[in-house]
Amino acid sequence: MLYQGPLPAPYPTLTDDELVERIQKLKQELGSQCVILAHHYQRPEIVALSDYRGDSLQLARFAAQNSQSQYVVFCGVHFMAETADILKTGQQVVVLPDLGAGCDLADAADADDVAMAWDDAVGMLGHDDIMPITYVNSTAALKSFVASHHGVVCTSSNADKIVNYALKNHKVLFFYPDEHLGRNTSKKLGVPLSQMRLWDPKKPQGGLLPSDLENVRVLLWKGCCPVHQMFTVKQIDHIRTKDPEFKIISHPECSMEVVDKSDMSGSTDFIVRTIAQSSPGSKWAVGTELNLVNRIAKENSDKTVVSLNPFMCLCGTMNRIDLKHLCWALDQIKLGTPQNVISVGDPDRSLAKKALSRMLEMS
Ligand code: 13P
Ligand code: SF4
Numbered sequence: 001m002l003y004q005g006p007l008p009a010p011y012p013t014l015t016d017d018e019l020v021e022r023i024q025k026l027k028q029e030l031g032s033q034c035v036i037l038a039h040h041y042q043r044p045e046i047v048a049l050s051d052y053r054g055d056s057l058q059l060a061r062f063a064a065q066n067s068q069s070q071y072v073v074f075c076g077v078h079f080m081a082e083t084a085d086i087l088k089t090g091q092q093v094v095v096l097p098d099l100g101a102g103c104d105l106a107d108a109a110d111a112d113d114v115a116m117a118w119d120d121a122v123g124m125l126g127h128d129d130i131m132p133i134t135y136v137n138s139t140a141a142l143k144s145f146v147a148s149h150h151g152v153v154c155t156s157s158n159a160d161k162i163v164n165y166a167l168k169n170h171k172v173l174f175f176y177p178d179e180h181l182g183r184n185t186s187k188k189l190g191v192p193l194s195q196m197r198l199w200d201p202k203k204p205q206g207g208l209l210p211s212d213l214e215n216v217r218v219l220l221w222k223g224c225c226p227v228h229q230m231f232t233v234k235q236i237d238h239i240r241t242k243d244p245e246f247k248i249i250s251h252p253e254c255s256m257e258v259v260d261k262s263d264m265s266g267s268t269d270f271i272v273r274t275i276a277q278s279s280p281g282s283k284w285a286v287g288t289e290l291n292l293v294n295r296i297a298k299e300n301s302d303k304t305v306v307s308l309n310p311f312m313c314l315c316g317t318m319n320r321i322d323l324k325h326l327c328w329a330l331d332q333i334k335l336g337t338p339q340n341v342i343s344v345g346d347p348d349r350s351l352a353k354k355a356l357s358r359m360l361e362m363s
Contacts, residue, residue, distance in 0.1 A: 001102035001317075002078065004340070011324045016045065019323035023049055026330040034333060035069035036326070037062060037084070039076035040268040041289040041318040044298075046075050046326060055269035056080060056136050057155040057363065063087045063094075064360060071095060071333050074342070075321045077103045081342040082140045086353050087360075094342045095333065097325035101317050103137050105253070108223030109177030111141035113201045118149065121174060121199070121219060124210040130219075131166040134176045134355070135159075137225075140344045142176060143352035153355045156252050156267035158363035159185045165362065167191065172216060174199075177223035184252045184259045186218045198222050227315045228253035231287040235308050236261045239285045248308060249274060250287030258287060268292060275300055289315045 006012065014022070027034070027049070037059055038050035047053055052062055059076065063084035066072065072094045074081040081096040088094065114132075122128045132151035134142050143153055154162040163185045166173040175182030179198060186196060195217040199206035206219075231254045239246050249271055250262040259265045264274065268288060275284050280302040286293045287308040297305035332339045344352065 001104075001107060002099040004099040007324055007328050011328050014324065014327070016323055019327045020045070020049070023323065023327050023330060026327070026334055030071070030330065030334060032068055034071040034073060034330070035066065036073045036075060039080060039318065040272065040292045040295075041315050042075050042321060043291060043319060044295060045323055046321055047295065049326065050075060055155070055157060055267045056083075057157040057267070058269060059084065060087060060136065060155070060356065061360065064089065064357075066092065071338065073097065073326070073329055073333070075326065077101045077106075077317055078342070079103055079106045079137055079139065082344050082352075083136060083356060085342050085344050086140060086143075086349055087356055093333075093338050095329050095338055096340050096342050097329040098320040098322075099340050101320040103225075103317060105135075105137045105178055105223060105225040106139055109134070109138060109142055109201070109221055111139060111145050114142055114145055114176060114221070117199060117201060117206060117221075118145075118174070120205050121172075121213075124205060124208065124213050125172060125216075126210075127171065129171040130174050131170040131172070132174045132176065133162060133166055133182075135178045135181055136356075136359075138177055140348045140352045143355045144348040145351075146176075147351040147355035147358075151355060152362065153359040155359070155363075156181060157269060158359065159252065160188065162359065162362055164189050167217065172219060174219045174221070176221040178225065178253055179220040179222055180224055180228070180255055180259075181252050182218065182220045183256050184254075184265065187256065191217050196220060225253045227289055227313070228287070229255070230312060231255070231258045231308050233257045233261050235310075236285075239306075239308065243283065246283045246285045246304075247278075248285050248287065250308065254287050262287065272296060275303065275305060278303060289318070291315075291319070 036050045038053040064087040085094040132146045136155045200222045248262040283304040285308045293307045
């Protein structure tokens, strides 16, 4: 994870009202030169100032299609800004307002560790008919590795299609870095748990013996999102006992036990759409990040929407993007000295682009 030092004066001492006023003025002055993108997990005040919000797939598509704005201010986490930079078609400049906005899940798979594990897996399996898939929550270096082994990227919106392709066309799928999304998707597509193995990168040969890999269909990299890890079956049981009218909807980064017990599961956009389209008076307990749950509750005041975990916390890294950092980032663009420019260099850039473009074509 990268680190960014404290902001210079006057940003730390400006009030929220002053910051909002300044940002609105900067947006007007910059006009169509600059677009502000926000992931669904961003703070409400950031979403309110953004030009476009969405899930990872929608934001990746936007980046691939944007030709109008020279500056893309990405209010999200580092891998999302990297993806926007890789998919851009012109000379746009992608800015991440706080470099500390990383993703713990993306950090769970180092590309060099993945390369070593790959060689071990090929040796243990005795063949190389393995397709690598990386969740978009990963570094550009890992996307590049995946492309160099004829693999592809997926998001939580298109994982079903992409995993299905891998299962149909290859003997084995190696899924990085989120074991839960990999397990939940493979299980939904009919792979029994007995044909899945967890690869622990901290152990020699993933903690497996060659005999463990007989009949294996899916290898799951041991990694997870600390935010979605907080949801439990106990919370589902508790809410259903209190009020059986509640429907449970969870993100597929939650554990298999939670997803299996939920009424439905899908990407952030799926969760937003499903609740928006549900009947007035319906009740929802949501297993995903709290900023989004609170926003859905506000936008659906005719329904009851609560977090599945009453003690849920926010995604700390998403929340590093605040009014102060956004204002500073826009001021720097206005001055012609953009800061925190996310620029992925070759060879990772062109290879990662291949894996991301293939994903966009397949979804
Ligand atoms: P989505 O692709 O559903 O927006 O999820 C991204 C993410 O980081 C979830 O934790
Ligand atoms: Fe990463 Fe989890 Fe935050 Fe999503 S919620 S950005 S997976 S740490």
